[in-house]
Amino acid sequence: MIRTDLLEIVPSKQALQLLKEGNQRYVQGIHDESACEHAAARQLLWDANQAPLAVVLCCSDSRVPPELIFDMGLGQLFVVRVAGNVADALVIGSVEFAVQNLGTQLVLVLGHSDCKAVIAAVTRLGSGTGTGAGAGAGAGAGAGAGITAVVTEIAPAIERARATFSDPEKITAQEDCSPDSLHGLCSLCEDQNVRIGIERLLGSTVLSALATEGKLQVVGSKYSVKTGEVVFWDREAPISAAIPDCGHGHEALLPRDQKA
Numbered sequence: 001m002i003r004t005d006l007l008e009i010v011p012s013k014q015a016l017q018l019l020k021e022g023n024q025r026y027v028q029g030i031h032d033e034s035a036c037e038h039a040a041a042r043q044l045l046w047d048a049n050q051a052p053l054a055v056v057l058c059c060s061d062s063r064v065p066p067e068l069i070f071d072m073g074l075g076q077l078f079v080v081r082v083a084g085n086v087a088d089a090l091v092i093g094s095v096e097f098a099v100q101n102l103g104t105q106l107v108l109v110l111g112h113s114d115c116k117a118v119i120a121a122v123t124r125l126g127s128g129t130g131t132g133a134g135a136g137a138g139a140g141a142g143a144g145a146g147i148t149a150v151v152t153e154i155a156p157a158i159e160r161a162r163a164t165f166s167d168p169e170k171i172t173a174q175e176d177c178s179p180d181s182l183h184g185l186c187s188l189c190e191d192q193n194v195r196i197g198i199e200r201l202l203g204s205t206v207l208s209a210l211a212t213e214g215k216l217q218v219v220g221s222k223y224s225v226k227t228g229e230v231v232f233w234d235r236e237a238p239i240s241a242a243i244p245d246c247g248h249g250h251e252a253l254l255p256r257d258q259k260a
């Protein structure tokens, strides 16, 4: 079967629905066999320009491969991967390239649970006093300049996450999943990191102009490395409601002052 749909510009709403359906298939262990027709797709994409249905900005974590977790094949996703899914200048430029040159109308910023880049940033910068945005210079003894750059990019998310705690100075180092645990802080930081990624992308004059014209949608989301499920933030859900179950069998992590 020739997949001519690979060459069509997909409206953002439809693209988002296709990603949701693909993730549901992945969670259920069902696979779209047409995505495996690599030879036909390769020829089609060689003969005509690609038209990926979505740009996905996500972490380099080996447990979060977008083509697998959305059950997609060749030519369907334009993927930008970097540790901690941070949106620096090169990442923003890559997204601009896809949107401007390939016509993609949906950008998905995908965070994930148990993000080691976020945990490393929290560990290096400290979970308590002194986690300010300017703390990047103290990114830990022995940290290379490259890792320090990643940590520095994540630092604002840590600061925001700490600000949502009613008493951030009482964040504990214990390994449980209580809201005031280090684990709770990291989970919130992962979410804030996605929010900041969206803000930085929309800080691009190219992307913001397209979004204003209704030709581009930028959506946040979070993948659970335990369940395989992606929670999409396309309904302007408050951040407390957007935090998925951390996979440890208890309620979703919420800051104390946002609990019902």
Ligand SMILES: [Zn+2]
Residues within 6 Å of the ligand: 059, 060, 061, 083, 084, 085, 112, 114, 115, 116, 117, 118
């Ligand atoms: Zn990660």
